Amino acid sequence: MRILHTSDWHLGRTLHGVNLLGHQSAYLDHLVEVVRAEGIDAVVVAGDVYDRAIPPVEAVELLSGTLRRLLEVTQVVVSPGNHDSAARLGFGADLMREGLHVRARSRDVGTAVELHDAEGNLGALVYALPYLDPDDARHVLASEDGPLARSHEAVTTAAMERVQADMARRRARGGAPVPSVLAAHTFVVGGEASESERDIRVGGVDSVPSGVFRGVDYVALGHLHGPQRVPVADLDGRRTVARYSGSPLAYSFSEMNHRKSSVVVDLRADGVHGEPELIAAPVPRRLTEVRGTLEEILGELGEEHVDCWTRVHVTDPARPENLVARVRARLPHALAVLHEPPARVGEGADAPHLTAADPFDVCCDFVTHVRGGGEAAAPDEAEQAVLRRALENVLAAERSA
Missing domain, CATH: 3.30.160 (Double Stranded RNA Binding Domain)
Known part of the structure; x- marks a missing residue:
């Protein structure tokens, strides 16, 4: 089977006030043409279809029209990212037409989407993990031992245990081997971030070790906007290929050197055949x-x-x-x-730097500054806990808006 992996469309997003919906529409026209030309059997969209929980009407209409055109020629698997509202994206999933699979519920992570080839044979299993918010998923995916630790690693590991259990049950039944695909919207250790991804830090931990995904043939990752491969160690001699497809458009100046693309993967019974092919996305304006x-x-x-x-x-x-x-x-x-005038004598090394990646660090630096600076002015552990909790509440409110 031929799988096309894409993610991070962020429909409805702007760039410094410029409406990008027309350029996003052009990319999706390109995507439909690639699916037709390359004989794609299924499209896997690994999260952040929309840019926010309540997208503009025009973005919803664009998605609806795109899915309709794709379903005329292929199958589609979609899961939400941290920008999407899982409840809204997944509404009516059970009523949607054949060939469209929207996987938005954490409790369904161990249930495979069965993709069939043109002859009707089972060609691939897709396990779609929506963005797993640790505050919610740690309870949904809890074992008999109680809730999981509050981290992305803990909830993703628990999800993968369900995936591996389903794969093991299928192998035990015998029959021809079937390649496996995992779609996950998360920050994997080793990935290179840019400025335009929303921070998903929870409790100070925002990443997942790549080894969690061992044993799956292809891991279709979403969240990071730069196309890149993430190394995953083999398991029992079986190769795992993991890639971020990246966003189809640049959403910040930190992405100006990215080569935006979609990923085409050929699957055989023994896994990924050859190396995935990157199909360049159209560039509306450099x-x-x-x-x-x-x-x-x-x-x-x-x-x-x-x-x-x-x-x-x-x-x-x-x-x-x-x-x-x-x-x-x-x-x-x-x-x-x-x-940006040239620095005056005495300035430069002591000038303030506001490029910290972690908003929590920025808040702590601000508290230290307004108190006069120095180690004694830094927030203590109790104050840091209040700051971190406030930031996480804001992130949670954005996801549920």
């Missing part, structure tokens, strides 16, 4: 960055950025008058215009 004085940017330096979405760093010592208007007259698609 993301670029330019740095220089205003005169340089308005001159030759800006020439190659005229048709790009650009982040502009203007380095004049004093802020030029009408800076943004003048830059955008030259670079009409400039999305961010920043004035």
Whole structure:
């Protein structure tokens, strides 16, 4: 069978205020054509179909039309990510037409979607893990010993135990071997993140060891926006191939060097045949960055950025008058215009840095700063617990909005 793996569509998202729905629609047109041209037997979408829990009507209509066109030529397996509302994405899943499988419930992780080839034979088993919020999944997936630890590793390990148990039962019944696919929306250790993924930290732990997925033939990962392979050790001589397909569009300037793509995987009875093929996604407009004085940017330096979405760093010592208007007259698609004068003597090493990846660290640094700085001003353990709980409550509220 031929599987196309994609994820992180984020339908309804904007980029610095630019509506991307038209460009997302162009990608989905491309996706449908790839499915037709490449003879794809099933499309696996590993989460973050929408950008938020309550998507705009236009995004819902775009998804509906895309699924309708895909189902004319293939089968589709969809599961929610941390941006989606599992309840809303999975509404009516039992009533949906044949060929569309929406797996949004944590308790169903050990139940395989059986994909059949053109002759009607069982060609692959797909186990779809929705985004497993530890606060909920640790109770849903609990064993007789009680709730699981509050971490992504614990709930994903428990989910994989159910997957492995189902695979073992099938092997015990005999019959021809069937390749297995796991779709999971999570942050796997070793993956390279970018700025546009929503933080999924819970209790300070946001990652899952890749070894959790051993024994599955192909792991279709979602969450990280850069296409990349994640190494997984073999189990009893059987190879596991794990990849992030990445997002189809760049959603931050940290992604401007990504080569966006979808992944085509050929499956045989003994697992993944050869290496997955990356199918390049259409690029609506390149993301670029330019740095220089205003005169340089308005001159030759800006020439190659005229048709790009650009982040502009203007380095004049004093802020030029009408800076943004003048830059955008030259670079009409400039999305961010920043004035960054050269550091004065004595500045630089002591200048504040606000690029911490963890919002919790930013909050702790802020508390320390307003108290006058120094080790004594840092929040103690009780205060850190309050800050962390507040941040996690905000994340939970965003997921359930």
